[in-house]
Amino acid sequence: MGRAVGQREAAQAGPDAELASAKVNLSLHVVGQRADGYHLLESLVAFTGEGDVVHFAASERLSLTIDGPFASGLESDPTNLVLRAAAALGVDACGIRLEKRLPVASGIGGGSADAAATLRGIMRRYQLSVPDDELDRIALTLGADVPVCLRSRACFMAGIGERVETVGPLPDVGILLVNPRVAVATAAVFRELGLAARLAAGEEPGSPHPPLPAQWRDAAHFAEFITLCRNDLEAPAQRLAPVIAEVLDRLRQETGCLVARMSGSGATCFGLFPTREQAAAAGTRIAADHPGWWLMASQLR
Template sequence: MSAAALREPAPAKVNLFLHVTGRRADGYHLLDSLVVFAGAADWLEAAPSAGLHLTVAGAEAAGLAAEPDNLVLRAARALAAAAGIAPAAALVLDKALPVASGIGGGSADAAAALRALNALWGLGWSEARLAAVALPLGADMPCCVGSRSCRMAGIGEVLGPAPRLPAFGILLANPRVALATPAVFRARAARFSAPAVLPAAWDDAAAMARDLAATGNDLQPPAIALCPPIAEVLAALRGLPGCLLARMSGSGATCFAIFADPAAARQAAGRLPGEWWRWGGGLHAQRV
């Protein structure tokens, strides 16, 4: 990385629960979710350049080979247009998160680009202003701009505070099957769930897991119907020593398991099949 380059993490977004609470007249679904960001992350580097360029590298780069107009580039152009400047930067995306996997990788990457370019271009825009630029690019973009634990509602753009979270470990696992979000929503049964009732805080991971067990992910059943390996991942996670709760994140196919601490999650990751994508640890250090 050059001295003038800026580097931003793009952490994995995990839905600890996801209720579909309704549907708007325009077809967008209304959601209720508790979102956290794991330590697993892509990284976005931005450096000065005469034009706008993106290079994708990293272990999961091949998953974006067929995507010539990456969401990162669209975010960069949107920010430049909003600021009234020409888009100019050399961007390098180090892709570690699997593509189309229910952990917001593309949105997190684009949000990281907005933060990096906000600094590179000397805009000094607030997080709220960046989130306004981000929303047209995707409903989960605003929460990724902040990369903080939050309660997410509306179509994903209404953000509120999360309960006070205890220290805990989280294990992510994906069977390396890409799953398109629209297909999962189309396969969903035509029913809606009530918003979850959560406490203001949890004392420990076990208490959090017990309360979250009363919630669910309304997209998990249709995702399993479309992608049966998700059920295998969930069964493997539930069989791990120390697993307090296992569930699918977002529209899948990535699933997560909650453990008492990051060390237990890291150790458990080593017990999963090597052909799966898996990661164990703690939460991303929240932005202040």
């Protein structure tokens, strides 16, 4: 199946820019661990209409500048995933600017979304044609979440991130993302999960993800399905950052919140609402009580 065109057109922010949409793990089942230490996951992933923005301009060399509200502490050296993504496509002359709008180490894509947006933007700008399987191979060398971020639309992800299938259209559903401005390292959360030791002790990994329905009728039906799933990293992340429990409790108190859960390895949490307007109204109320928290209301896709 040809997916490359859809990947390139997924999230354009303008003729010389690409949107790196926030990625939301609506569910995340850890179902095993490989001998090399990589965890096996099953996850329903969706994206928002907002995120970082990667800008491209003519240049005599490959360079990266970073600005935006969450640029602090990010390095523009060759190890940055944006530069690695451009280099992986053979580009050595492009001025790239990353406008960092999303919090770092927050469980909503971050560098993976930026790398995927760079791949899409570079391919579009230079009219490159890369076979689907090769593009996915390149994406996976950059990070386990980069292949799903390439699609930038609702997908079911399995394995270590190499098995990605787009899913049917989501119903209209609003989402509110809330991050208490606490960075949580993914590696630390997996260590806290301690799956290897539990498997060695004879414990079984978590149960598989429930099968997706043929379609979701509406936001309430969608949220009902999400409640049947889980995020196996939520408990270990809360042990490392107890404020996550406070965020989840606050979301669940909001009128119209259909379900609240942590995304990815945290610390960003989400609440699903029947409409974007209800999500935004909840965000206004929460911001008044917690002015230090980062919030973003959007629509899932």
